[in-house]
Structure formats: C-alpha cells, structure tokens
Amino acid sequence: MRWFKFAVFFGIFAFAAYYFSASYMEDSKTFSSKKELNYSVEKLFPQFNNLQNFTKWNTFFKGHKNYHYSFFTPYEGKNSGLTYYNEKNEREGDLFIKFSEENRAIRYYLYTETNVNPFILEVKFKKIATDKTVITYLLKTPKIPIMSRPFHVVSEDDFTDNLNNSLVNLSNLLSNKVDKEIQMSRLKFDSIMVENEGNSILLGVNVSSSNKKDALLKNIILNHNKVKNFLQTDLQKEEDEFGTPVLITDPNSLKDKEVSYYYGFPLSKKINVTDNNFIYRYLTPKKYLIIYYKGNYLGRINSLKKLFAEAKKEELKTGQLYETFLEPPSESGEVTLKLALEIL
Structure with a gap:
C-alpha cells in the first residue's frame, strides 16, 4: 500500500513538473528569413500566387511524390485553395491564399490533419532591379496546447532547410523557363x-x-x-x-x-x-x-x-x-x- 501511495505521489509530482515546465514553453513559434533571387518580381510572383505552380517547386509538396491534389477556383490569388491527399486517398490537409496583392505580398493558411489552427505564411516581394527581387518570409506555427508543447518539433533548422531547398527548386524551374524563352527568341519563323x-x-x-x-x-x-x-x-x-x-x-x-x-x-x-x-x-x-x-x-x-x-x-x-x-x-x-x- 505504501508503494502504491508513493507511485501515485511520484506520478502527480512528475505531471506537475511536466505541466509547469511546458507552461513556460512558447505556445507557437515564428520564423523569418530574407532572400535575394536573380529573377524579376513579374516572373516570381505567379509561381507563388498560382497554387498549381506552387506545388511544383515547394519542398513541402514536392518532397511528397505520392500526394495528389484537388484545386479550387479561382485557382490563383485570394480565396484560391487546394486539398492534398496521400497515396491511400486520405486527406492530409488544406492550403488557402487568404491575401494577395500583385507583385507585393501573399498570405497562406495551411491546415493539417494534426492541427486545428493553421500555419500562417506571409511572403513579401520587393523589386530591387529589373532582374532582382528580395523575398521576405514570415512563418507562424499554430498555437499548441500546453501538454503538447514539448512535442512541438518544428525548428528553425527545419524552416531554413525547407526554404532553401524550395528556392533552389524554384530557381531551377525559372532557369529552364528563361532558357526556353531565349531559345524561342532565336527561332526563325517562316523559313524552311x-x-x-x-x-x-x-x-x-x-x-x-x-x-x-x-x-x-x-x-x-x-x-x-x-x-x-x-x-x-x-x-x-x-x-x-x-x-x-x-x-x-x-x-x-x-x-x-x-x-x-x-x-x-x-x-x-x-x-x-x-x-x-x-x-x-x-x-x-x-x-x-x-x-x-x-x-x-x-x-x-x-x-x-x-x-x-x-x-x-x-x-x-x-x-x-x-x-x-x-x-x-x-x-x-x-x-x-x-x-x-x-x-x-
């Protein structure tokens, strides 16, 4: 009986310590980054504003080859959205554009099956030259209940790695498009x-x-x-x-x-x-x-x-x-x- 009381006391103490330490943890996290890309804002913005384009280079989606999507009208800009499913046709989450100002800024809401509240991603574009654009990222993670905070595993490294890999994919995609534009400009029409x-x-x-x-x-x-x-x-x-x-x-x-x-x-x-x-x-x-x-x-x-x-x-x-x-x-x-x- 004494051992039982000790176990109960120890359990209550461990729970109290866990709750106390978790209460001091952040209920959400915010990450930010600024990147300069060697492409005009007119070329970059459509890749962010059209979700069908977005899924082709963003690491979150490109890294899951088994995902498939349902896109919703208007397909680009404010109020456009998509639902993504895994290989078993199970719904994994939803992505929406809640704000869009052409060549200036976009705000995304990402809902996953494990979070009631959304991830909020804001992307701002600043033209610094005809072929250079500064992109500023701000990601805010969902609010996490106290008991789940120690398991909140999104880190600064995760954010940085995903962003860097995504922008490499985007640069490769746009580089191919630019090469194609150059080739097209050199075509001689109507010559046999x-x-x-x-x-x-x-x-x-x-x-x-x-x-x-x-x-x-x-x-x-x-x-x-x-x-x-x-x-x-x-x-x-x-x-x-x-x-x-x-x-x-x-x-x-x-x-x-x-x-x-x-x-x-x-x-x-x-x-x-x-x-x-x-x-x-x-x-x-x-x-x-x-x-x-x-x-x-x-x-x-x-x-x-x-x-x-x-x-x-x-x-x-x-x-x-x-x-x-x-x-x-x-x-x-x-x-x-x-x-x-x-x-x-």
Missing part, C-alpha cells in the same frame, strides 16, 4: 529548313476530331490536359521528366471533315502503363522539312502549304506531319509550332 531527328519515345493517345473551325484545337487542348494529367498524377512525373508535346497526323487529312491524330509527350524511357487509353509511339531516326510558325492555330495552313510546295519542288516523297507545340495549346488559339514533314 532540313533537319535530322533521332530516336524518341512518346506516350499519348490516338484521337479523332471534327475539323470544323476551332473544333480541332479544342479537342487538342482536351487531350493535351488529359495526357499531361496522366503523366503528373498517375505516373508521378515532374515537368522536367517529359518533353514538348507532339501531334502526328496524315497531312492528306487536313482538308477532311474529321481528322485522326496521335498526341503524345516524349519520355526518356518506357515505363509500365496499365491504362489502355494511353499508348506508346516509337519514332526512329528520320529527315524532315521543317518550318516554325507563330500565330492563330488555323493560320498554320499557310506555313504547311509552303512545306508541301517545297517538297513538291524538290520531288521529295513525304510521310506524316508532326506538329510540336513549343507553347501549350490554349483557348486563345495562339500557338507557337514546329511543323515537320517527314521525308521518306
């Missing part, structure tokens, strides 16, 4: 050239579409999104793991009421695909007549006529037509294309 292409593996879909007015472009956009979503969501591919999409069709069908085509993205290697809606297309080394085109999608016909006329002039036997979308197809109808006519 001969080009050799090597082996390539495409993953995509076979499709038939109406060829009336803008019906074909709308169908292309639909299938572009379908294949890209499959690559990113089902196959867990990052954008730098697949190439620029290609449409393959018979040039003789361009005047028909209905067009059959293949639309796919290049991959570095074949991976197992169980969904029969998506198929591989293997391209062998070939020679092509090519021409670059920029403008409305319907207007590409004039550039194609130049290709066909050149092939006829040179008495070349030709095969399929390849349309590479150097910029993603969009509802605006404006496209940048590499048009390539196969030489047999």
